[in-house]
Amino acid sequence: MPLYASFVDVGDRDVQNAQELASIWGEVRSELEEHDAELKESYAVLGSHDFLVIFEAPDHEKAFTSALTLHRHGLDCETMEILDTDDFASIVDEI
Secondary structure, eight states, X not given: OOEEEEEEEOTTOOOSOHHHHHHHHHHHHHHHHHTTOEEEEEEEOSSSOSEEEEEEOSXXXXXXXXXXXXXXXXXXXXXXXXXXXXXHHHHHHHO
């Protein structure tokens, strides 16, 4: 299944404390599964974004629906398809 990465920003979401923010990942995981997607990894990030979320989805439509799940939780995100560097190397070798 294709992999997708979302750079997530808390933005204007009203968060009372760090525990509240951390607790949404369980809800996000469940909702992604409802869209036939699977949360593979999530990281807190130092820098221009707050979190990095990596998930699998069977196609672009399910990936789009999954990205909307993050928006429903008041999170701003930029989602893109990603490719393992080993797979990328084999594509480059074919050119």
